[in-house]
Amino acid sequence: MSKxxxxxxxxxxxxxxxxxxxxxxxRILDVAALADIVKxxxxxxxxxxxxxxxxxxxxxxxxxxLQEIKLIRKRAKTLIAFGDCAVMTNVTGMRNYFPLKEVxxxxxxxAVSNDQYGQVPSHExxxxxxxxxxxxxxxxxxxxxxxxxxxxxxxxxxxxFEFLNDRIPNLSEAKKLKYG
Numbered sequence: 001m002s003k004x005x006x007x008x009x010x011x012x013x014x015x016x017x018x019x020x021x022x023x024x025x026x027r028i029l030d031v032a033a034l035a036d037i038v039k040x041x042x043x044x045x046x047x048x049x050x051x052x053x054x055x056x057x058x059x060x061x062x063x064x065x066l067q068e069i070k071l072i073r074k075r076a077k078t079l080i081a082f083g084d085c086a087v088m089t090n091v092t093g094m095r096n097y098f099p100l101k102e103v104x105x106x107x108x109x110x111a112v113s114n115d116q117y118g119q120v121p122s123h124e125x126x127x128x129x130x131x132x133x134x135x136x137x138x139x140x141x142x143x144x145x146x147x148x149x150x151x152x153x154x155x156x157x158x159x160x161f162e163f164l165n166d167r168i169p170n171l172s173e174a175k176k177l178k179y180g
Contacts, residue, residue, distance in 0.1 A: 004052035004164055006031070007039035008082070009072060011065045012092045012133060013058030015041070016150040017083035021055070023153035031157075034164040050075050053163050055082040055146070059089040060134045062127035073140035078163060081142045084149040086135060093133040100131050144169070 010018055018041060024031070031037075038049050048068070054076035060066050073079055084090040095103045108121075136142050146159050155174045162169035 004035040005038045005049065006035040006053050006055075006160075006164075007048065007051040007072075007076065008037070008041070008055045009039070009048075009057065009068070010041050011056060011058030011069065011086070012061030013083065013085035014091070015057070017055075017057040017085075017148075017156075020148075020150035020153050021156050024157045025153070027157050031160055031164065034161075048072055048075055051077070053078045053080065053160070055080050055160075056086055056136060057082045059085045059092045060130070060136065060139050061092055062129050064127050066130070066139060069136060069140055078143045079136070079140065080144045080146050080159070080163075081136045082146050083151055084147055087137075087145050087147050089133045089135050090149055093135075096132050100129060146171075 008018060008021065035053070037043055038051060039045055048071055054072050056069065056072060056079060058065075060069055081087045085092050089096070098106075137145075144159070144163075146155065148155065151159075155171070158174040159169045159171075
């Protein structure tokens with residue numbers, strides 16, 4: 001059996017889901033026996049490769065995130081919305097209650113940048129924030145939802161292990177299992 005290719009991606013979120021992924025501890029060796037991790041925040045390839053499974057943390061908050069999730073969807077056989085921000089925007093979506101200009105005004109009210117008190121930084125290298133934060137499924141088709149803020153390490157391992165063994169995870173079963 002050949003190894004699968006696994007990618008993890010962090011869009012608009014806090015990285016808590018990736019921290020929880022790291023909490024699978026030595027079970028990462030069980031994952032590594034079945035998959036090569038070809039893209040993640042710690043495997044910094046610039047191009048997103050073709051993968052069997054993509055775990056995507058965070059919501060779509062910017063023009064860059066929108067382009068990235070569309071590319072990931074094209075190149076991933078299975079796309080997993082990884083954590084509550086990816087599933088329903090969670091904390092990142094709280095800015096949806098306010099016009100984006102008000103968010104910027106409040107954020108940069110006390111900012112000092114190049115002696116331009118209170119001005120929003122503008123540069124072609126910076127993300128262009130979208131007016132609204134959206135969950136992944138509003139932009140692309142999602143194959144599986146892994147909820148939680150963050151999901152537990154046991155649940156993450158269970159879901160990964162099931163997909164890596166060509167099975168569809170049943171989250172109600174994951175709650176009954178204890179690993180480690």
